[in-house]
Amino acid sequence: LRWQFFLRSQLRWHNGEALTGQQLLQTLNALQHHPRSQPLLSSVATISLPHALCIQFELQMPDYWLAHRLAELPCLMTHPELPTLGAGPFKLALNEPHMVRLEQHPYYHLQHPYLESIEYWITPELPTHSTDTSCLHPVRITIGQQEELALARPVQRSMSQGWCYLAINQRRGVLSEAQGQKLLMLIQRSGLLASLPIQQGVIIPSHEMLPGWAIPEHDVLQDVELPPQLTLLYHPPIELESVTQALQQLLADHGCQLEIRYYSGKRWQSTEQIAQADLLLADNLIGEAPEATLESWLRRDLLWQGILREEDWQHQQRTLQQIQQCPAPQQRFSQLKAYYQQLMGAAILTPLFNYQYQVSAPPRIHGVMLTAYGWFDFCQAWLPPPLDD
Structure with a gap:
């Protein structure tokens, strides 16, 4: 009925600000009452901060899924006042209709990604009968510059769970x-x-x-x-x-x-x-x-x-x-x-x-991993140094 999570002492948000237990407590209390996350936390009676680096959950009844629930997207723990700020390996640098740019978080507390930045260019190829881009399913994903796409080959396949x-x-x-x-x-x-x-x-x-x-x-x-x-x-x-x-x-x-x-x-x-x-x-x-x-x-x-x-x-x-x-x-x-x-x-x-998910990339791109959701994890991706002309 009592779960305690201990925080690393040198966590920082993407803007460089120190991450505190009090901020996470504020975010978790908000999640407890949000309609999307409330069903996941329905067994939680109270959330408290018995120590600056300890988040404590008191439950009304045992819930052995609790750690899994806190790892789900509806329980994403962002900055309580700046919801676009997180603390993961990449920070959001730009979010425009045509492009999303991620940059390496210099204060990330685990191993840093090898790449400095990632750009997603959004160029939908619409079906002839539709103008609704929301229905396109990204089952086939190609990574690389436009001029390299002809060289792209499958680097990973997986069947969705x-x-x-x-x-x-x-x-x-x-x-x-x-x-x-x-x-x-x-x-x-x-x-x-x-x-x-x-x-x-x-x-x-x-x-x-x-x-x-x-x-x-x-x-x-x-x-x-x-x-x-x-x-x-x-x-x-x-x-x-x-x-x-x-x-x-x-x-x-x-x-x-x-x-x-x-x-x-x-x-x-x-x-x-x-x-x-x-x-x-x-x-x-x-x-x-x-x-x-x-x-x-x-x-x-x-x-x-x-x-x-x-x-x-x-x-x-x-x-x-x-x-x-x-x-x-x-x-x-x-x-x-x-x-x-x-x-x-x-x-x-x-x-x-x-x-059947498939990621394709040119030969020079290495280390791209598919996640279970069919998206990709760039934390281990790397490129060799450019060749001199």
Whole structure:
């Protein structure tokens, strides 16, 4: 019930100002009441500073995910008065619509990056039918100067742990469990995901939620019929547009008219928005600690309160409270897996496909590492000295 975190004594913000425990306490108290981070800190009773270099958390009930929660993006600890200031290896030097420039933080407390600065030039290549850049998914990333791009070769590939998913709105009640299973059976047996008009190698149909968490194969009696009409709501990335069109044709072949609605935001906006659809299509990115990420997703995403019936929503909250109090990680993982197996077995949630991330770079660029989210970590990247003409 009591967690203590001890701070390094020479931490500095990106502007050179000394970082203090009092500043972090101020930021953490604000995070405790912010709607995005509050679900992650709901077990925290008080946060205090018993010593200048010690942050102390007193909990209402045990929460063995606490350290993972503090490492999540909604709990990002920035300067309490200057939210663009952090204390990481790179500081934000410029943030313009066409370019973002990062520079090495000279006071960083761990090993410094090898590179002095990084520039991201934003030059979107829009689909011919769209002016919305928010839907582009950065599955293929190329690093280097414009004149070097012809020399770029893949330097790292990885399959995303996260996936695009289909969720059924149980609360809306248009699809029964058997009908939901029938819908997923049609998707699984039609080969729909393997034949999407998407660049080869970009997506991989999902067979597991995580390694060892198999997606069930649904087998439904032939006399189960789909409703005559369903509504689907989806948001970026753009690959999901191909899924909606293929799904619309598949359901039409089985006597069901699918109305498709698009929302350009990257997160569900409200339970009222979710209530308008029978089916929801989106993606869920998973970080370096996959089980902790999936537990957090159940807590934070409005999806669950929007699609689960009230009694099932309350059951989910009790289940999560029970899981978080298990001291042994494998016991927490096992119980979380069992709950997700129930969701997939009832056809409430089904992962559809993973991404195949790829970073390409010219031969002179070394040490670029992909993160679990499909972005890249430049802390170990380096360049050889330039050649003399």
